Amino acid sequence: xxxxxxxxxxxxxxxxxxxxxxxxxxxxxxxxxxxxxxxxxxxxxxxxxxxxxxxxxxxxxxxxxxxxxxxxxxxxxxxxxxxxxxxxxxxxxxxxxxxxxxxxxxxxxxxxxxxxxxxxxxxxxxxxxxxxxxxxxxxxxxxxxxxxxxxxxxxxxxxxxxxxxxxxxxxxxxxxxxxxxxxxxxxxxxxxxxxxxxxxxxxxxxxxxxxxxxxxxxxxxxxxxxxxxxxxxxxxxxxxxxxxxxxxxxxxxxxxxxxxxxxxxxxxxxxxxxxxxxxxxxxxxxxxxxxxxxxxxxxxxxxxxxxxxxxxxxxxxxxxxxxxxxxxxxxxxxxxxxxxxxxxxxxxxxxxxxxxxxxxxxxxxxxxxxxxxxxxxxxxxxxxxxxxxxxxxxxxxxxxxxxxxxxxxxxxxxxxxxxxxxxxxxxxxxxxxxxxxxxxxxxxxxxxxxxxxxxxxxxxxxxxxxxxxxx
Amino acid sequence: xxxxxxxxxxxxxxxxxxxxxxxxxxxxxxxxxxxxxxxxxxxxxxxxxxxxxxxxxxxxxxxxxxxxxxxxxxxxxxxxxxxxxxxxxxxxxxxxxxxxxxxxxxxxxxxxxxxxxxxxxxxxxxxxxxxxxxxxxxxxxxxxxxxxxxxxxxxxxxxxxxxxxxxxxxxxxxxxxxxxxxxxxxxxxxxxxxxxxxxxxxxxxxxxxxxxxxxxxxxxxxxxxxxxxxxxxxxxxxxxxxxxxxxxxxxxxxxxxxxxxxxxxxxxxxxxxxxxxxxxxxxxxxxxxxxxxxxxxxxxxxxxxxxxxxxxxxxxxxxxxxxxxxxxxxxxxxxxxxxxxxxxxxxxxxxxxxxxxxxxxxxxxxxxxxxxxxxxxxxxxxxxxxxxxxxxxxxxxxxxxxxxxxxxxxxxxxxxxxxxxxxxxxxxxxxxxxxxxxxxxxxxxxxxxxxxxxxxxxxxxxxxxxxxxxxxxxxxxxxxxxxxxxxxxxxxxxxxxxxxxxxxxxxxxxxxxxxxxxxxxxxxx
Numbered sequence: 001x002x003x004x005x006x007x008x009x010x011x012x013x014x015x016x017x018x019x020x021x022x023x024x025x026x027x028x029x030x031x032x033x034x035x036x037x038x039x040x041x042x043x044x045x046x047x048x049x050x051x052x053x054x055x056x057x058x059x060x061x062x063x064x065x066x067x068x069x070x071x072x073x074x075x076x077x078x079x080x081x082x083x084x085x086x087x088x089x090x091x092x093x094x095x096x097x098x099x100x101x102x103x104x105x106x107x108x109x110x111x112x113x114x115x116x117x118x119x120x121x122x123x124x125x126x127x128x129x130x131x132x133x134x135x136x137x138x139x140x141x142x143x144x145x146x147x148x149x150x151x152x153x154x155x156x157x158x159x160x161x162x163x164x165x166x167x168x169x170x171x172x173x174x175x176x177x178x179x180x181x182x183x184x185x186x187x188x189x190x191x192x193x194x195x196x197x198x199x200x201x202x203x204x205x206x207x208x209x210x211x212x213x214x215x216x217x218x219x220x221x222x223x224x225x226x227x228x229x230x231x232x233x234x235x236x237x238x239x240x241x242x243x244x245x246x247x248x249x250x251x252x253x254x255x256x257x258x259x260x261x262x263x264x265x266x267x268x269x270x271x272x273x274x275x276x277x278x279x280x281x282x283x284x285x286x287x288x289x290x291x292x293x294x295x296x297x298x299x300x301x302x303x304x305x306x307x308x309x310x311x312x313x314x315x316x317x318x319x320x321x322x323x324x325x326x327x328x329x330x331x332x333x334x335x336x337x338x339x340x341x342x343x344x345x346x347x348x349x350x351x352x353x354x355x356x357x358x359x360x361x362x363x364x365x366x367x368x369x370x371x372x373x374x375x376x377x378x379x380x381x382x383x384x385x386x387x388x389x390x391x392x393x394x395x396x397x398x399x400x401x402x403x404x405x406x407x408x409x410x411x412x413x414x415x416x417x418x419x420x421x422x423x424x425x426x427x428x429x430x431x432x433x434x435x436x437x438x439x440x441x442x443x444x445x446x447x448x449x450x451x452x453x454x455x456x457x458x459x460x461x462x463x464x465x466x467x468x469x470x471x
Numbered sequence: 472x473x474x475x476x477x478x479x480x481x482x483x484x485x486x487x488x489x490x491x492x493x494x495x496x497x498x499x500x501x502x503x504x505x506x507x508x509x510x511x512x513x514x515x516x517x518x519x520x521x522x523x524x525x526x527x528x529x530x531x532x533x534x535x536x537x538x539x540x541x542x543x544x545x546x547x548x549x550x551x552x553x554x555x556x557x558x559x560x561x562x563x564x565x566x567x568x569x570x571x572x573x574x575x576x577x578x579x580x581x582x583x584x585x586x587x588x589x590x591x592x593x594x595x596x597x598x599x600x601x602x603x604x605x606x607x608x609x610x611x612x613x614x615x616x617x618x619x620x621x622x623x624x625x626x627x628x629x630x631x632x633x634x635x636x637x638x639x640x641x642x643x644x645x646x647x648x649x650x651x652x653x654x655x656x657x658x659x660x661x662x663x664x665x666x667x668x669x670x671x672x673x674x675x676x677x678x679x680x681x682x683x684x685x686x687x688x689x690x691x692x693x694x695x696x697x698x699x700x701x702x703x704x705x706x707x708x709x710x711x712x713x714x715x716x717x718x719x720x721x722x723x724x725x726x727x728x729x730x731x732x733x734x735x736x737x738x739x740x741x742x743x744x745x746x747x748x749x750x751x752x753x754x755x756x757x758x759x760x761x762x763x764x765x766x767x768x769x770x771x772x773x774x775x776x777x778x779x780x781x782x783x784x785x786x787x788x789x790x791x792x793x794x795x796x797x798x799x800x801x802x803x804x805x806x807x808x809x810x811x812x813x814x815x816x817x818x819x820x821x822x823x824x825x826x827x828x829x830x831x832x833x834x835x836x837x838x839x840x841x842x843x844x845x846x847x848x849x850x851x852x853x854x855x856x857x858x859x860x861x862x863x864x865x866x867x868x869x870x871x872x873x874x875x876x877x878x879x880x881x882x883x884x885x886x887x888x889x890x891x892x893x894x895x896x897x898x899x900x901x902x903x904x905x906x907x908x909x910x911x912x913x914x915x916x917x918x919x920x921x922x923x924x925x926x927x928x929x930x931x932x933x934x935x936x937x938x939x940x941x942x943x944x945x946x947x948x949x950x951x952x953x954x955x956x957x958x959x960x961x962x963x964x965x966x967x968x969x970x971x972x973x974x975x976x977x978x979x980x981x982x983x984x985x986x987x988x989x990x991x992x993x994x995x996x
Contacts, residue, residue: 027551028544029559031567031855032839038537039870048875050864053536054529056495057753058863060711061669063901064888072885410900 070407073400074416076383083346083382085365088120088375090127095369096137098356101164103147105362110375111138117152117162122365122377129166131173134158140188142197149176153185153199161209179212187227192235196252200225204240206252218250218257227269233277237294241267245467247282249294261297262467263290269313273337275320281337283311287433289325290465291337297469299462304335306342308429313356317363317380324366324380326354329426332368334380345420346378491530497522498898540794541839541855543821552806552822559853567853570608570840573826574849576601579617581830582844585634587627588668589869590836590858592647594634595849596625598830602636604647607835607842607851614649626664628673628687630880635673635687637661642675642685657692658683663706667713670888672729674715676703682715684729684890693890694729705745709771711754712897713888718745724759729890736895738774740767747789749797754897756812758797760786766799768812777812790841792834792857796820798841800829805843807854825850837862837869 041048056062093114101107107128108120115134118127134154143150143164153159160175167173185201195209202223205214222242231237238250247267248260263284270282273291279301281291287307290300309329316323322343326332330351333342346366353371359380360367366378379386385393407413422430448456500519504511543559545551560568576582580598587594593607600622603615613631623637628644633652636643642658645651660678667674671688680701684693698717705718714735715727722741725734741761750757750771757771764785768778786799797808803826806819827846834841835851838858843850862868868875892900906914916922931947933939 026546027549027554027558027562028542029562029855030539030541030543031559031563031570031853032538032541032837032858032860033564033567034538036870040872048872049870050868051537051861052532052865053861053863054495054532055861055863056497057711058859058866060752060754061713061888061897063898064892065669065886067892067900068886068888 066403067407067410069400070403070410071413071416073403074413077400077404078383078416078419080385081382083344083379084348085377085379086125087350088122088125088127088377089373090118090130091116091373091375094355094371094373095375096355097139097141098358098367098369098375099141099143099150100358100361101147102143102145105360108358108367108375109141109143109150110369111141111152111154112373113137115154115156117141119166120375122360122367125377131162133160133162133175139184139186140199142188142190144190145192151188151190151197153188155184157181157184159185159188159199159207177209179207186225187240189228189230189238191230191252192232194235198228198230198238198252200228200240204228204238204248204250204257216252216255218248220248220257220260222246222248226267229270229272229280231272231277231280232274233272239270239272239280239294241270241282246470247292247297249297259297259469259471261292261469264465264467268311271314271316271323273316273320273323274318276337279337281314281316281323283314283325284465285310286465287311287327288465289314289323289335297466299460299466302338302340303462303465304340304342306333306335306345307331308426308433312354315357315359317359318361319363322380324357324359326357326368328353329429330354330370330423331426332357332366332378334366344382345422346382347423347426348376349423350374351376485531487527487530491533492527494533495526495529497526498901536861538860540860541857543855550818552819554821556823556852559855563853567839570838570851571853572851575826576848577827577846581827581846582849583622583625583831584833584842584844584849585626585831586833586835586842587631588629588836589631589862589867589871590838591869592627592631593835593842593849594625594627595844596622596636598622602645602649604631604634613647614645616645616649618643623662624664626666626673628666629668629671629883630876633687635664635666637664637675644687653690655685657695658685662702662704665706665708665715667708667893669883669886670713670890670893671884672713672890674706674708676706676715676717678702678704682717682727686890688884688887696727696732698725698727698734700725705748707748707750709750709754709757710752711750712895713893714895716748716750716757718748718759720744722761722763724748724757726895728893728895730893736774738769740769741765746785746787749789749791751791751795752793758789758791758811760789760799766811778815780811780816788829788832790832790834792841792854793836793859794857796834796854796857798832798834798854800832800843803828803845805829805832805841805852807841807857809856821854823850823852834858836867 039049039051091112093112095110096113097111099109106122108122109117110120111117111133115132115136115138117131117133117138119129121128133152134156136155138152138154140153141150148164149161150164151159151161157180159179159181161177162175183202185199187200188197190197197207199205199207203217203219204225206216207214222244224243225240226243228238228240236252238252240248242248243266244262245264245266246260246262247270249258251258265284265286267282267284270280273279278294279291280294281289283289287309289304289311291302293301307325307327307329309327311325311327313326314323320337322334322336324332324334330353331345331347332354334344335342351370354368355371356369358367364380366380367375368378369375408417501515543551545554556571560571576597579601583596585594591606591608593605595603598621600618600620602618602622602625604613606613618636618638620638626635628634632647634645636645640659642655642661643651644653658675661675662678663676665674671686672693673685673687675683680698680703681695682698682703683695686693700719703717707716709716717725717727719725722739722743722745724738724740724745726736727734740759741763743762746760746762748757748759755770755772757769758766760766762785764782766780766782766786767776769776782799784801786801788800790798795810797811799806799808803824805823805825807821808816809820810816825843825845829843829845831844834857836858839853839855841852841854841857843852871879929948929951931944
């Protein structure tokens with residue numbers, strides 16, 4: 001009789017070999033047999049076991065399912081897009097300027113048109129300190145880099161330096177230092193690392209904190225400047241917006257301005273990109289914002305178009321990838337640094353002309369100060385969930401974000417992503433501006449068609465807005 | 472020192488076997504866009520790199536899969552098809568041996584079989600009205616009813632909570648406790664059903680040649696087509712693209728999607744009627760059997776016949792397992808074949824005789840088990856190597872708890888695919904829509920109701936003081952017409968000149984490359 005080996009199923013590590021005598025043949029057989037202990041959790045307190053197999057044949061319809069998930073994610077983003085957080089009430093006149101505290105995320109300083117400066121605690125949404133800084137508008141306010149004091153300039157031709165701590169009981173609010181100037185100052189900015197600040201008014205002055213007269217003054221044939229900004233990365237560079245529709249670049253170490261670019265309309269303010277040392281964005285009166293590369297000023301690197309009235313203020317996000325702009329049409333818009341159109345627009349019935357805007361240093365909030373004496377706190381990412389997120393929540397959010405990015409070009413998804421409700425006047429104004437623009441383009445095309453080829457050159461949109469660069 | 476000079480004997484990342492990488496490969500790298508699109512090129516490059524990385528990671532993960540597939544190997548001189556089920560059941564462990572069992576139900580007619588998607592639950596429907604659902608591994612009877620009517624087909628819906636029964640007149644939906652939930656009168660005389668799991672669609676084929684789709688999540692009929700091809704009792708689905716295959720008595724197999732009233736494809740497969748159709752899970756191969764006793768294998772992506780076998784008794788039921796084993800049944804014999812499409816098959820892998828004539832066949836997902844419904848009841852037979860050894864816990868998990876099932880159901884409903892996306896190529900959404908200009912123009916004309924590009928007829932302005940006499944108007948019209956004509960001529964001449972210049976340049980380049988001198992060169996301009 002032939003001996004027979006019967007091999008038992010070897011699904012576990014220990015194989016049992018049983019030898020038995022039986023009938024004919026010798027075969028090797030294994031039938032799938034799973035041990036439930038490997039697939040079911042041991043106790044109620046464990047997490048469930050989820051074995052994975054990424055074989056594509058087990059997961060059919062990849063593209064369609066991902067598309068459906070992306071569509072759901074897009075729709076949910078619009079459902080959860082509630083950006084307005086709080087309104088800081090207390091000023092008795094329009095808010096003219098704001099300053100971020102350099103060391104504390106929850107403090108904001110704001111100056112109003114009646115000379116009042118208020119310090120706000122953003123977590124409690126209330127005003128911590130009020131002081132009467134100037135008679136007339138507070139034109140500029142900036143916190144020193146160390147965070148222990150702040151400077152204000154006003155319509156009463158003074159520069160004042162104040163302590164950051166509130167005065168003790170019974171003491172009056174007194175500035176640390178007052179500098180009297182000869183002319184009105186319209187803007188103020190402080191150096192990132194040294195005890196130096198710059199003001200602009202009739203000329204751009206560089207001041208040392210210990211001196212009472214400017215250490216250097218830059219003029220270039222213009223009689224009024226509207227804003228001045230230090231470059232946060234290349235800390236010796238400055239830029240200012242002048243009333244002859246130009247933007248002037250200075251180096252603090254030199255005695256004369258570097259160069260200037262003259263545009264078709266005046267810029268109100270400008271802001272340097274905190275991550276890219278050579279880019280700055282200026283908010284212009286012709287409803288656009290222009291991002292320039294300071295090394296090549298003869299054409300802007302990008303033209304950002306979406307506002308329907310003059311753009312009054314601009315501020316960059318600390319990541320340097322996006323910026324927010326405040327406009328005379330009562331909206332604020334968030335643009336990407338290389339995007340020609342805005343990705344988001346915030347508006348409220350109660351918010352009137354927005355004069356100043358700031359992006360908080362933790363990249364999460366946007367603060368807007370407007371004509372009607374309120375400062376509003378918004379979320380930078382409208383559908384974001386604030387607070388501590390569980391790791392699974394974060395994973396789900398990241399996955400949804402990636403899905404939306406992947407399918408952003410599909411028409412249905414693009415339609416939902418781009419849809420924003422706009423106030424009726426802005427909606428109609430946008431349409432009207434588009435019709436006007438198209439009419440102009442059509443006219444130019446016709447003129448080009450009916451004249452000798454070459455006499456009417458094609459000027460790109462970017463070059464159209466720059467008149468000249470002067471060195 | 473010695474330690475510093477030691478170098479890695481296997482530098483670089485571990486190599487991945489080619490077949491594994493091929494298994495996870497998606498489509499080839501996309502074409503690079505043209506010159507000026509810097510941003511787009513950058514984005515495409517990054518996405519290609521990320522895609523390749525994720526494919527390689529998935530291929531590496533394959534190493535960690537816990538289970539191996541089953542197998543059955545006999546001696547050198549021995550046929551595996553002569554090994555009986557009892558022998559296999561004795562040779563394997565107790566749990567696997569218990570998977571071979573017979574249910575003697577001779578009273579209520581031949582049985583139709585369906586396993587749920589996870590493979591845990593079994594649904595039996597007898598011709599004379601007996602419907603039972605069982606958790607077949609623990610032999611726990613979930614429900615057992617007699618619907619008092621003839622039952623044509625039974626099908627599980629998306630989970631073990633509900634199933635559909637095609638009864639003599641109408642379509643009924645029951646709960647897993649046997650409670651009748653719905654009686655859908657719109658679906659009458661249903662003979663066969665197929666459930667599309669990712670679309671939550673129940674496709675039904677009726678005796679009145681209607682193919683209807685029911686969305687079971689919303690409860691609406693999505694589409695109904697009169698196929699005009701007679702009684703529809705041969706039906707299967709392609710799990711890869713959710714297309715329904717119908718077999719007809721004139722030997723054709725037609726492919727249907729809920730978006731088109733006509734069949735997408737009509738294939739002539741057999742010389743007689745088609746008896747059974749089945750498609751494998753990758754959507755690559757279709758196996759059909761007909762009244763001409765032939766078993767044919769087709770490549771369904773290219774619609775080409777691959778193999779044709781002669782079965783002495785034909786095959787009335789066909790079923791394909793997850794690992795590509797084909798089971799064919801005639802009369803009361805069930806035969807299982809392996810590798811029908813790659814190598815020529817001469818003999819079956821396994822065979823088994825059941826007690827009654829076979830009426831329904833279904834491989835159990837994720838188990839090495841074939842369920843046979845026949846005239847004498849139900850037989851569950853062991854087929855080593857049939858089931859996919861490693862399931863995905865997030866998709867179909869036989870060991871899921873109630874909570875996991877609830878979570879899975881919610882997620883599946885949220886990502887339910889709309890029926891508009893069903894087409895022959897399931898990845899169609901991933902392609903760039905390169906509709907030609909003409910196509911887009913035609914769509915725009917249809918949408919707007921008029922042609923926006925069409926030039927409006929020139930109507931000259933009516934001038935006063937007698938300047939709009941007939942002659943003057945005609946003169947003005949002629950002037951505009953002449954100018955337009957001049958524009959057109961100028962354009963065509965320009966285009967022609969450009970083309971000629973290009974041809975000349977190309978010829979010159981060619982000549983320069985080939986450097987052949989001919990006597991006529993000096994006459995060339």
